[in-house]
Amino acid sequence: MQVDARNWKALLSSGQVRLEQAGIEEAGNKLRWVAAHLLGCGLLDVLGHLSETPSSETARRFDHAVGRLATDEPVQYVIGETDFMGLRIRCDPRALIPRPETEGLVGCAEEFLRGRKRPSVVVDVCTGTGCIACALATRVPEARVLATDISPAALELARINARELGADVEFRQADLLEGVADASADLVVSNPPYVSTGECGRLPRTVRDFEPRLALDGGRDGLQAISRLVSGAARVLTSEGRLMMEIGDDQAGAVSEILCKTDLLKFLGLRSDCAGRERIAIARRTAR
Ligand SMILES: C[S@@+](CC[C@H](N)C(=O)[O-])C[C@H]1O[C@@H](n2cnc3c(N)ncnc32)[C@H](O)[C@@H]1O
Structure with missing residues (x-):
């Protein structure tokens, strides 16, 4: 030998x-x-x-x-894991690799949840590896966390992550907020697919050839999932509930306009990521 x-x-x-x-x-x-x-x-x-x-x-x-x-396979798929908010998240081609920018979204969500007097109901829409849902469930254990994804494969991986992390999350296969009851969620948090179909073909090979297209493609203008998510959130949020979404770095204007035009939601503003790009859009459900 x-x-x-x-x-x-x-x-x-x-x-x-x-x-x-x-x-x-x-x-x-x-x-x-x-x-x-x-x-x-x-x-x-x-x-x-x-x-x-x-x-x-x-x-x-x-x-x-x-x-x-x-x-050019992503290193996180090669080693099978990444760090997200200090948690070891298993990664494989069933779901998008959690990005550091998304930690800012969890930070905003956590701040909102900690400021509430009663335990909250959170829905993480488009959960992928379950990184957002698991981070919130472990950091704010009094919250009830539900997570949806349309991909059965992603949900399989998300369930493994939740089990390994001891995160109490209920996972459901659904098209965005389908099946979530009216006025039942205090926070809708999401990192939806927001890359335009044309742009998907121009992404770096390490993303384009390895990460699930379903996780990236937000339709012709990149805003298809976002627009549907916004109207769904207006339906499922409780009075004063919040919608917090990650958006593309060129979508601040378009998403602000969608939120301003949506009945029953009040656009509260945008938050920037560590590089100073406006990547999180926040809205509040008006009183019911
Ligand atoms: C950008 S990834 C986000 C994954 C994870 N939340 C994160 O931040 O790393 C988007 C996810 O949305 C899911 N997805 C795409 N279309 C969907 C739909 N119509 N309803 C629910 N989930 C959807 C994809 O399967 C993918 O897991």
Whole structure:
């Protein structure tokens, strides 16, 4: 049996050469992420292991991961997880990879829920991996969290995440807010698909070829799911309930207009992400 005696430094540099030859962006970061996953350590701690020689099985798994990265598969699918609000969220092609921008949406939702006197009912629409629903259920355990998605595959993954995280979330397969009773939710939170169909074809290959199209495609103008979600929210929200949605970075104007024109909702404004882009739209249900 041939013994693989390369240390981590050698593995990382041969991986770097292979990924650079394949034209993969951020090769070094992605490789460190894989190494940290295999070592069971933090990203920065990888440096402390460079002179160590992993077992030949670990070296084989590293090389296999490099092969997948060389096709531009997202590193989160390769290692099967990502961090979201400090939670380990399992990731695979059944659902969109949770993005750091979406943590801002959870922050707004949490602030609203903590400011309420009574336990609230929350509906996370388009739940994907269940990241938003699980984060809210674990951070605000007194809230009752319901989560919907139209994709049975995404819901399967979301249920696994909730089980592993001990998050008390009720999952339902539904088209947006279909089946949710009138005046039953204090907060509707959602990161819906909002990329226009034309733009989907121009997304970077690592997104376009690997993440579910259903999670991205918001129709001809990117606003189809958002528009339907807004009218659904007006129906299901309790008096003074809130709708909080993640939107595309070029959609602030169009979404503000939709919210301003919707009867029974009052547009409260936009919140920016860490890069200063207006990515969260908030509205309030008027009194019933
Ligand atoms: C942008 S992803 C968001 C996933 C997750 N909430 C997140 O923030 O990472 C959108 C999700 O919406 C789901 N979806 C698309 N159309 C839908 C519909 N009409 N009703 C319910 N879910 C839908 C997709 O399956 C996908 O999981």
